Amino acid sequence: NAGVTQTPKFQVLKTGQSMTLQCAQDMNHNSMYWYRQDPGMGLRLIYYSASEGTTDKGEVPNGYNVSRLNKREFSLRLESAAPSQTSVYFCASSEGHRRGEKLFFGSGTQLSVL
Amino acid sequence: QQQVKQSPQSLIVQKGGISIINCAYENTAFDYFPWYQQFPGKGPALLIAIRPDVSEKKEGRFTISFNKSAKQFSLHIMDSQPGDSATYFCAARITGAGSYQLTFGKGTKLSVIP
Numbered sequence: 147n148a149g150v151t152q153t154p155k156f157q158v159l160k161t162g163q164s165m166t167l168q169c170a171q172d173m174n175h176n177s178m179y180w181y182r183q184d185p186g187m188g189l190r191l192i193y194y195s196a197s198e199g200t201t202d203k204g205e206v207p208n209g210y211n212v213s214r215l216n217k218r219e220f221s222l223r224l225e226s227a228a229p230s231q232t233s234v235y236f237c238a239s240s241e242g243h244r245r246g247e248k249l250f251f252g253s254g255t256q257l258s259v260l
Numbered sequence: 261q262q263q264v265k266q267s268p269q270s271l272i273v274q275k276g277g278i279s280i281i282n283c284a285y286e287n288t289a290f291d292y293f294p295w296y297q298q299f300p301g302k303g304p305a306l307l308i309a310i311r312p313d314v315s316e317k318k319e320g321r322f323t324i325s326f327n328k329s330a331k332q333f334s335l336h337i338m339d340s341q342p343g344d345s346a347t348y349f350c351a352a353r354i355t356g357a358g359s360y361q362l363t364f365g366k367g368t369k370l371s372v373i374p
Contacts, residue, residue, distance in 0.1 A: 150303070186269070186366055186367075187366060188266075188364040188365055188366040188367050189304065189349065189364040191361055194361075204361060205361065236303050236304070238303070248294075248306045249296075249306065249362065250305075251303025251304050251305065252303050253301070253302055253303050254301075254302075
């Protein structure tokens, strides 16, 4: 099983360009998440999808949009990239909302905005 | 406002020694406290977790100690090995209807030297 797969692994954008980060999971999980990781800042939740058909804002949603395409796929879109969005982005999934549930993370997308 | 404070930022331990990472939280509504381990170039992976109704949980060489009155919890790695070198994140979560946000600490980079 691949688990959580993110594409691309690396991306360089110019300020103002747009792009979509793709994420797919093959564990039949209900919930999916997008986090960003910055040096010394830990992991911060951008958006999440509790179940297919729903999405909600996390801690740092500004400048991003998401789409839960189906149960397997959850994409993150940057409409007009800014240097402040330079970061490592992680997609994660979990079985669903339940006490003590485990998050499974992808390997990340390293994004640089020049 | 950072809700989970983690220390130290970095830690160097000799092989065979004990590694200790501390976290403190403010929100008494948190009721699930996981630790995630992240190797370079990889996504975080759940290492061990505890709920506030117990004071300690042990899994192999890894132990979480939990002090509810002090609102603190810590990760102890006994007999630390070079393969334990990674970044460790503590986290906390409020479970309940509509709650999906896992709040992470800023991380501790552990280096175990031979």
